[in-house]
Amino acid sequence: MDIENRINKWIESYDRNSYLIGSILIASNENILLNKGFGMANREHNVPNMPTTKFRIGSLTKAFTAMGILQLHEKKKLNINDYVGKYLHDYPNGERITILHCLTNSSGIPNYTSFADFWFSSMRLPLTLNELIDTFKERELDFEPGSRFGYSNSGYALLTSIIETVSGMSYGEYIQEEICNPLGMYNTGCDDGIKVVPRLASGYSFWEEPIHPAYADLSFPLGSYGVYSTTEDLFIWDKALKLFKILNKELTEKMFTPNFSSYACGWMISEIGGKKCVHHSGDISGFCSDFLRFVDDQVTIIFLSNMNVTPVEHLSREIAKTIFEEQSSLPCPAVPIPFKKVVPIVGKYPFENEKDKCLDISVEKEELYLTVSKMYGAVYKFKLLPVSHDSTKATFITEMINEQLVFYYSLTGEIESVQYIDCTGNNQMMNKAK
Template identity: 75%
Template sequence: MLLEERLSNWIDSYNRNGYLNGTMLIASNENILLNRGFGMANWEHSVPNVPTTKFRIGSLTKAFTAMAIFQLHEKQKLNIDDYVGKYLHDYPNGQEITIYHCLTNSSGIPNYTNFPDFWFRTMRLPSTLDQLIDSFKGRELEFEPGSKFDYSNSGYALLTAIIEKVSDMSYGDYIQQHICHPLGMYHTGCDDGIKVVPGLASGYSFWEEPIHTAYADMSFPLGSYGLYSTTEDLFIWDKALKSSNILHKELTKKMLTPNLGSYACGWMVSEIMGKKCVHHFGDISGFSSEFLRFVDDEVTIIFLSNMNVTPVMHLSREIAKIVFDKNVSSPAPAVPITYTKKESIVGKYVMENEDKALTITIKNNEPYLTVPKMYGALYKFKLIPFCHDSTKTAFLTEMIYERVIFFYSLSGEIERVQYVDCFEKTHTLHKH
């Protein structure tokens, strides 16, 4: 079977169950194998996702911030080994933290998105870049700069301030004028949350149905996680990183070389399925994204989603398996069968060897599964019975590919329960 056919079979099996949300571009040797949109860009107006839909790309932004810093280094407007205090004069420990420490997440500056009040309060309020920096600059460093890796949006906020100071331009203008427009990326920019961006998807979460995600004010994500783009623009970006059009080859190599562990500058470099991959994940207010660049194999997978439960990281790796001719599984069609004993499965279930619990409830005579996901947030999915005999009953969830399977004893009692999550990890459950 041809690669395009295998890809399209797998994608169709996911898509017919409504498990794909967003836009996906897959390329090999710079030939686009697939470039498609799935699900809705806007549920309110029934606008579908298409290859030109724009998405907030979250931390994929960091790669652009790193490129801007390296360009300014090349123009000798700054040096990546300079201390940040040279540009941000009153910054505490500014004589210990270098620009390179911030680029490689080894600065020791506490990550402001991890502060206890961030999710409930701070992220929803407007803030200037200076106010944002003031919110963390008085805090103690978590370790000596350069001694270890710890992901920090705070370091990228400092880089944003340095770019603005050195270039005498706003971050958004710099990115468009020096990176995006010279490359022909006309659908990428900085989302300030005020300006209307034509073709920008809305971000969603899920509770029984698509819902609005918690509001995130866009005044301050900027160079940490504030850009929007399309899969097609990011494919241009992918190709630009292989050329020396906007940055000298030696500097590009430095930018893409890991410092501590697998983190380089705005990119991770690690082995996926035994192959070198330059990659990054992003998420912000309902959007999640994954960008995989198998540089030696010339395979690129870009998946931008506006439904935060879509497991873009896992699905992108499944696609990589198909491209590299490895086995992948596909979901059964979510066609409901008759199942009358719904009350028998209601209850709270605890995962063996984990402190996580799932709850099954009935609403309008339909079973629902409530389950914690990333950051501990709870989601609620309808359960669709799709397979039943005397030994077991199996359910599929709506919106993402998960399964709950009840196994019966000879007398028909529930003997054990399995939960297969969206990463295809199987958990044993015990009724609480």
């Protein structure tokens, strides 16, 4: 089976269950093999996702910020080995933290999105860039700058400020004028949450059905996670990076040189499936994304989603397996069968090695639902569809994401255990709480 047929088979198996939400672009040897939208860009107005749909790309933004800094280095307007205090004069520890430390997430600056009040309060409030920096600048460093890796959106907020200080432009203007417009990426920009962006998807979460995500103010994500784009524009970006169109070869190679924990400058460099991959993922308020660049193999996979529970990182890697002729998983078809023995299944099934986490199975109108926490501890609720049943076990799959639960009966008809295969392929046996 050739590569396009393998991809189409994989796509069809997931799409028939409505497990793909967003836009996917797959390319090999600069040829686009798939460029397609799935699901709804806007559910209120029944607008479908298309290859031209714009998505907030979260931390894929960091690659644009890194590019901006390195362009300014190339133009000798700054030096990446300079201390940040040279440009941000009142910043505490500014004489200890270099621009390169911020680029490689080795600055030791506490990550503001990890603060206890961020998800419940701070992310909903408008902030200027300076006000954002004030929320973390007086905090003690997590470690000595340059000594190890520590992911920090705060470091990228400082880089945003340095770009604005040195260039004399706002971050959004800089990205537009120095990166996007020269490359013809006219569907990419910085989203401030105020200006109307044509063809921008709405972000969603899930609780029994698609819902609106928790509100996030977009005044301050900027160079940390504030850019929107399309799969097609990101493919232009991919090709421009290979051809050194807006940054010389030496600095581009510097940008892709791993530091601690495989993190380079706005990109991760690691092996995926035994092959070198330049990659990054992102998420922001109902959106999630993944960008895989197998540069040596000339394969690019871009998956942008506007459903925050879509496991884009896992799915993009499954696509990579399909391309490279490795075995990848395919979901069971969502063809429900009649099932009435719901009561024995209802209950809580604790995770063995994760305290206070469980599968909570409930029943509503004779239909079963799974409630379970996912990334960042956020809790989601999915309808369970029965797909097979006999005297020893009953198998269910979930709506929206590819999860499977196999409940095993005792000789007396009670549930003894459940096999839970989650949307990332993790497989574990769990016992019902008594």
